[in-house]
Amino acid sequence: MADIKEESKSSKLDGIKKAAIFMITLGPETSAQIMKQLPDSYIQKVSYEIANIDHVSQKDREMIIDEFLEMSQAREYILDGGIDYAKTLLNKALGTQRAKEVIDMLNQIQLRERPFNIARKADPQQLTNLLLGEQSQTVALILCYMQPDKAAQILVQFPPEKQTDIAERIGTISSTSPAVIERIEKVIESKFSSFVENETESVGGVNTLVDILNQVGRTTEKAIVAELEQTQPALAEEVKASLFTFEDIVSLQKADVQKVLREVNQDDLVLALKGVSDELRDFIFDNLSSRAVETLKEDMQFLGPARLSAVEEAQQKIVTVIRRLDEQGEVYIMRGEQDAIVE
Template identity: 25%
Template sequence: MAAASTRTQQRQLQGVERVAALLMTMGKPMAGRLMKYFSAEELKTVTRAIADMRSISTAQIEAAVEEFASQFVAGANIAGTPGDVERILSAFLSPEQVSEVMNDVLGAANHSIWDRISSVSESTIAAYILKEHPQVAALVLSKVKPACAAKVMAHLPEHVRNGVMRRMLTVKPIVEETMHIIEHTIHEDFMMNLARNAAADTHSRIADIINKMERNDMDQVLQNLATTRPKSAEILKSLLFTFDDIMDLPARSKTLLFDQVPAEKIVLALKGTDPVFREAILQSISSRVRRMIEQELQGGEPAPHRDVQEARRFITDLALDLAGKGEIDISTGADDAYIG
């Protein structure tokens, strides 16, 4: 989290965030005079930015208003709250107008982070809160949308779920300023980590696509990426699962896989394979079916390349499907990794 805070302090302020920071630096009188010239929509946009503002360093202020540094960077780091918004607005708006704007601002400030978290996959939220203190987990699940919280609960171990539910029943109201700090902390720790993991998710999605391609097309794509984006190509190669990888699966996984593959598909898929690979596969098949397959391979006619590739694709797709359901383990290694 400290690293995230350092990056936040070093980055340049942009757009409405810069305007919000400048208004906060000016102070109430000058900010009030300037905001009289804003339209209603501009007021809402800027005041939302002030309410959501995280800590802004003097270095950021200097970068944003270099020509006026002596006027705007005399103070310490600043942070905005809904209370700051209300104080500024009260200098030039009537109480009724302040109330109207604040209702909109508070709605955005109080719910935006939780709405964003509610839109994240429940498995990702569950993985996050499992690493946090149970009280933090209870707070998060009490703030996100009920439908989201219910789905997240389904991903938690029973003892964790029961403990979090008990804590949710005793969650007490939190002081506004403290909640504001908590929300920003969660934003940095959770949402920014999520953004950093987006690249990994992208590679996973692309790997899923490449896994569905024909072997020749797969090789061409990877060769092209190796030339233009070598690091991405290496990551993708580590995520791919091909027919050749089946030989290295745990024995139990291979047995469960080939129990669901028709014998004629196995015969076609093994056409043209080397003896070592063929033996690794045949060891996972019952003796009766193995004898039949061996006879077909010894006396059968050569098969069209397309039929062989389709059979191998069928087996590979089945392995990926079974692994996605948790029925087999497609990682190479010992049998104790098997999930039954």
């Protein structure tokens, strides 16, 4: 008979032995219920280990229970939000080193994925299109295993009368045979395979166009927007509403302008102000100290004539700084009604 020594460490035990100790700790009734859910091969291995353990120290019990709770928590985090989400929460709860160990153990034991995992990862609209033709009971069962917010997105797209039927079935499901779940899961995976094989990635759109236009020269940008105004006026208006240009710096709050100017290279600022309107130049000067303004004016005079392409490049560098600070929440770019401020 094997004897689990008091000084043994949980990390030195293999997975089957840990499972055996965990079963012993839970007691015969609970362990019997768990055993019913295991594959035959695991039942044999765990049973063999249980039969060959005649003593389990309190220390080992506590370590294995703690490990089980940590791994259960980690697995739930992964299912809810993915591996990065799990790492973030586990780092806060357990510390970086222990969090890494738990994630590594989960990867090593390769636990069976939660039912309908493919549905949890699927695009909501694609999944809705697939489920619209399914029976309410099937849809309800699948939604029970999905993230609540994603399940809600799908449920609202069904006709009102079917929404109620699905909701009622979700509320009355208490248990389902693993065999039934497995059978439905295989059917859904088979039907969804066509979506996976032909999966498309969201690309393009106004935001993509704006990102590109913010990286091209000002002359090119103006030409494209002017042409869009003739051929696609609605698109042109949408682009202009989101497109931030160097001249739009006057729309920033005073404090935000000063943050930007602290981040901007002095040589770029000197070059960017060549040929701009007096109004824009004065606006920049108003956000600098008197000494900085004097230095800037001297540098501009010393610079002399500059190529338009060089000026546009310098302006674009400043726009890039502004957009970066906006994304970081350091400054605020007004974008029409969508970003209205509530006092």
